[in-house]
Amino acid sequence: MTELVARSLARIERLDPRLCAFIDVWEDEALERARTVDRRLPLAGLPFAVKGPAGIRSYAAERLIAAGAVPVGSTAVPGPGTYWQTWGRGRHGRTVNPYRADRTPGGSSAGSAVAVAAGMVPLATGSDGAGSVRIPAAWCGVFGLKTTNGLLPSPDRTGLASAGILARSAARARPYLRAVLGTDDPARDRVHDPAEDPAAPALPVPAVYSPDLGYARPDPEVAAVVRAAVRRLVTAGVVRLVRPEGAGGPKAPHAPHEPHAPHTPHDPSAPAGPFVLLDPREAWTTVRGGDPSGDAWARAVEVRAENDRRLDALFARTPLLLTPVTPNRPHGHEGPGALYSTALTWAFNLSGHPAASIPAGFTADGCPVGLHLVAARGADAALLDMAAAAERHAAS
Numbered sequence: 001m002t003e004l005v006a007r008s009l010a011r012i013e014r015l016d017p018r019l020c021a022f023i024d025v026w027e028d029e030a031l032e033r034a035r036t037v038d039r040r041l042p043l044a045g046l047p048f049a050v051k052g053p054a055g056i057r058s059y060a061a062e063r064l065i066a067a068g069a070v071p072v073g074s075t076a077v078p079g080p081g082t083y084w085q086t087w088g089r090g091r092h093g094r095t096v097n098p099y100r101a102d103r104t105p106g107g108s109s110a111g112s113a114v115a116v117a118a119g120m121v122p123l124a125t126g127s128d129g130a131g132s133v134r135i136p137a138a139w140c141g142v143f144g145l146k147t148t149n150g151l152l153p154s155p156d157r158t159g160l161a162s163a164g165i166l167a168r169s170a171a172r173a174r175p176y177l178r179a180v181l182g183t184d185d186p187a188r189d190r191v192h193d194p195a196e197d198p199a200a201p202a203l204p205v206p207a208v209y210s211p212d213l214g215y216a217r218p219d220p221e222v223a224a225v226v227r228a229a230v231r232r233l234v235t236a237g238v239v240r241l242v243r244p245e246g247a248g249g250p251k252a253p254h255a256p257h258e259p260h261a262p263h264t265p266h267d268p269s270a271p272a273g274p275f276v277l278l279d280p281r282e283a284w285t286t287v288r289g290g291d292p293s294g295d296a297w298a299r300a301v302e303v304r305a306e307n308d309r310r311l312d313a314l315f316a317r318t319p320l321l322l323t324p325v326t327p328n329r330p331h332g333h334e335g336p337g338a339l340y341s342t343a344l345t346w347a348f349n350l351s352g353h354p355a356a357s358i359p360a361g362f363t364a365d366g367c368p369v370g371l372h373l374v375a376a377r378g379a380d381a382a383l384l385d386m387a388a389a390a391e392r393h394a395a396s
Contacts, residue, residue, distance in 0.1 A: 001045030005034040005070050008047035011120045012073065019098060020090035021114040023053060025073035033070045041068025043175055049115045049124040051108075052077040059153040060125045060163045060180050067179040075111025075124060086110065086135065086341065087333055094333060098140060099366055103330035106136035106341070109166060113140040116166045123176055126164040129156060130284065131325070131345030133164030137357040138325035138370020143170045143391065145177075145384065148377050149352035152180060158287055160349045170358060170387035177384055201385050204240035207233075207320040214276025216343040218327040225369040226324040229360035229394040236393040239322070244275040244314050275314060275321065277307045280347040281340065287350065304350050311351055315376040320386055325357045325370035344372060354380045356387045359395040 009027050016022050030047065037044050046069040050061050055074055065071065076088030076095040088095035088110030095110045097103040098117045105114045109126035113136030116124050126133040128146035137144025144166045152163040163180070167173040209230050211223055218226075233239045283300035291297065314321060326341045348355045354377070357370035371394050375383035 001037050001039060002031060002034040004045050005030050005047045005072060008072050008121055011118070012115075015118050015120060016090065017092045018096075018101075019114050019118055020088070020092045020095045021075055021111040021118065021120060022049070022073045022090050023076055023111070024091065026071065030070050030072045037068050037070065039068075041066075043179055044068035045070060046123075046175070047072045047121050049073055049075045049112055049121045051075055051112050051124065051126045055125055058125060058127075058163070060165070060176075063180040063182075064125075064176065067175075069179070072121060075109070075115055077108050077110060086336070088114075096333075097330050097367075099362075099368055100330060102332060103367065104139070104333055106139040106326075106330065108132040109136050109144075109164070112166045113137055113142060113144070116140070116142045116168060119168075122172060123165060123167040126166050127154070127156075127161050128164045128345075128349065129158075129161030129288075130342045130349055132161075133166060134325050134345050134355060134357040134370065134372065135341055137166055138359075138372075139330040139368055141359045141368035143167050143173055143359075143387065144357045144370075145170075145173060145380070145387075146348070146355045147380050148354045149349065151354075151378070151380065158290060159352075160284070160287060160346075162349075162352075170356065170384055170391050173384060174388075177381065181380070201319075201382065201389060203389060204234075204237050205320050205386055205389070206242045206318040207239040207322050208244045208275050208314060208318055209241055209322040210244075210275040211324065212327070213323060213344055213347065214274070215279040216327045218324050219329060221363045222324055222327065222329055222369050225361045225363060226371055228396065229369075229371050230322055232393050232396070233390055238390050238393055239320065242318055245317070275310070277310060277347055278303045280304075280307060280350050281343070284342075284346045284350055307347060308351055311353065315353075319375060319379070319382065321374040323372040323374070324360075325372040329363050329365075329367040329369065348374055352377055354378075354383050356383055358387050358391045361394075361396045 076090035079089035086107030087104040097105045112124035117140040133144040146164045149162045165176045283303040286296045286300040355374040360369045360371040
């Protein structure tokens, strides 16, 4: 049982001085755990990393350890003064994107995403309050899942943050979800081809595609990469695009906090009547602030209720919503400027829906792009199955 852990520790020793994914590495403790773990446990000897200095005390980490997995270290999160800049700071310095060292890996689960992308660990825990699992997953070219809000214990008193996981693929994340949710279907963890999985979703999955949710302004090249990924899923028979009748509303004005973002042209992949939400930026900020008094809170309640109504109507008719994960590609370490990388993710922290990122491809300058998959509340296992089916065809 020590071989996997020893291999993981060796890769960390070799790669982490350059990538700076880890705050701390527990080499002696990890090897001892691997030597003494009960081999009958479902995840016996599987190395994993935890997000941040407090990650080892999280519910997800406790469940993974109880299933026999071995924590090898804690991963980097943003340091002081990095508001909205989303890079991490590890024991060797600033955490860098494994594809472009001059770009951020995204955050706040920065080190977890880098550790998985570089093969230092097969999976890592994360938490997601505005996109903190999905954004680094997208920008590091790995799978990331935000679970349904409230499904697992969270220390976040606002209710916006939920537990998540980063893994090399959706298929490889199945043992994690099974361990933390307490479901028991170990045979499915050994299925590598979703087409051979008897519990796989019936294809094609009806899906709604929204390139901007009605208010974001994606970088045209990011939008093109995601559009091409959606087309590949349609061509492969994985999804069937449907019109979101009754789920949307009038096209929302573009967000005033993105005044310089280029306009997204008409998207031929999207059916007529695209799905739109109200821009959740102010509502998310108000809820995060935690002050339930004043006009801002009343407006936040209204926006949240209206977006919930639209999402409830959508998921009553179709099981899957597709969008880009971010409107922008990974930015430099100086920060994102006027753009909000969270523009397309934080709506689902407000609504509580499970959401995932799978690799969609790359921009011309070598930056990974993520495809965002969102499902009904509580449909985490179904979302994981849909992501496993989609990831075989989404990236070029």
